[in-house]
Amino acid sequence: MTPSKPDRFPYLSALRGLAALWVVMAHVALMPNPRFVLPWWPQTLAQSGVMGVNLFFLVSAFSLCLTMPKHDSEQRPYLGFMLRRFFRIAPLFYALIGLACLSHWFNPAGLPYNYKTILANLTFVFNFTPGLGYQSSVLFAGWTIGVEMAFYLVFPFIYARTKSVTLAIRALVVALVVAAVFRSVIGNLVAEPRIYIPKSIFHLAPMFMFGIIAFYVVQIAGEWTHKRAIGAILLASVPLQFYVIVSGMVPFGEPMYWQGPMFGCLLVGLYLFPIKPLVNRATVWLGNVSYSVYLVHGPIIAALFPLFWRLRHSGLSEPQAYVLLLAITLLCVIPVATLTYYGWENWTNEWGKRFASRCAGGKRVEGTGIDSAKVVVAESREERGGYPAESLT
Structure with missing residues (x-):
């Protein structure tokens, strides 16, 4: 195996790794029945895992x-973009859908599998369709x-119109208005709006806008003096913001959207001041396999339920049992995720990038006779080893 190149953006990979770990925690x-009863701060952290x-x-x-x-160097940039994203997301998603059809372990929630739900998932239109097995996947x-x-x-259309912090903030305002209108009218269109709204792209779009704002802030932050001091201040503000959010003390609006500034401070803060407890080889590596971790952890937790029951009735306290079972879960999830990443996810992703480059075509650089598609392929090879845009979410 060819050694992967150093991660060009370790703070992003670390954030993905920490996010995946938070979801598993x-x-x-929360998945066992009954749920774990933990002290205030770990209970709050666990219940906030959707963050x-x-x-x-x-x-x-x-x-x-x-x-x-x-x-910009491609003849059909939108096609190239969508093909790359498809091959980044779809192969592992499709493979696990196939496994779920064959084994109940990959369907711990007992979701309905029929030709309609599977077709909606394979075509990625399920977010727009209410109902179990559709929007929930x-x-x-x-x-x-x-x-x-x-x-x-x-x-791509949003990016073309947000070329600065100011324009990105305007896009955020538009997304917030659209989300508010969506929440006000959706009750007339679906039977269970309280279930449908939290998982809808219309409700969640502002979270993506905060990421675009953070991108342009980082471009500016590269020229700041006293970067480490500013980064330290931003990082120090994150626990305070988290406390305000989970305590229900946000001054106005949807509490969820206050996570955007909090995570924006975290991202920009780690760019300016990548502290070792958060940005290190372990978190960066976990970020590289985070998509696999995210998709395989649920079935593995469900498969471990008999062990959960035994340890919770073995005389251990709830916090002790939780810590032990979390460690056991990670010892199972991470090796499986590593196998799916190197054995399937990464391979299909690399093939997909080459295929996308051929389909998108390259603009011939004037005066050189060089087809820029070759440059795109070369650049895609540099992304191996955890280039941030090649992971989920």
Whole structure:
């Protein structure tokens, strides 16, 4: 195996790794019946695990902004962009749908598998369709894939119109207005709006806009003096913002959207001051396999339920059992995710990038006779080893 090149954006990979870890921590605590009863701070952290998904969305938008300039060298940039995103997301998603059809372990929630739900998932239109197995996906926690794919459809058009912090903030305002209108009218269109709204792209689009804002802030931050001091201040503000959000003390608006500034401070802060407890070889590596971790962890937790029951009735306290079972879960999830990443996900992603480059075509550089498609392929090879735009969310 050819050694992968150093990660060009370790703070982004680390954030993806931490987000994946947060989601696993939440599901270990919340999936069992009954749920774990933990002290206040770990209980709050576990119950807030959905924030890890929103962090994925913010980092995803940031990462996509990084990769867009290379599409300028293609004859069909939108085609190239969508093909790359398809081959980044679809192969592993499709493979696990196939496994879920064959084994109940990959369908711990008992989601309905029929030709309608499977077709909706294979075509990535399920985020727009209410109902179990549709918007929720037929894969455990797969609903986020529908959100991501819906965002990919419009991202190139948003990016073309947000070339500065000011324009990105305007896009955020538009997204917030659209989300407010959506929440006000959707009750007339679906039977269970309280279930449909939290997983809809229309409700979640502002989280992606915060990622675009963070991208342009980072461009400016590269010229700041006292970077480490500013980064330290931004990072120090994150726990305070988290406390305000989970305590219900946000001054106005939807509490979820206050996660955008919080994660924006985290992202920009780590860019300016990448502290070792958060940005290190372990978190960066975990970020590289985070998509696999995200998709395989649910079935593995479900398969471990008998062990969960035994350890919770073995005399251990709830916090002790939780910590032990979280460690066991990670010892199972990470090796499986590593196998799916290197054995399938990374291979199909690399093939897909080469295929996308051929389909998108390259503009001939005037005066050189060089087809820029070859340059695109060369650049895609440099992305191996955790280039941020090649992970989920």
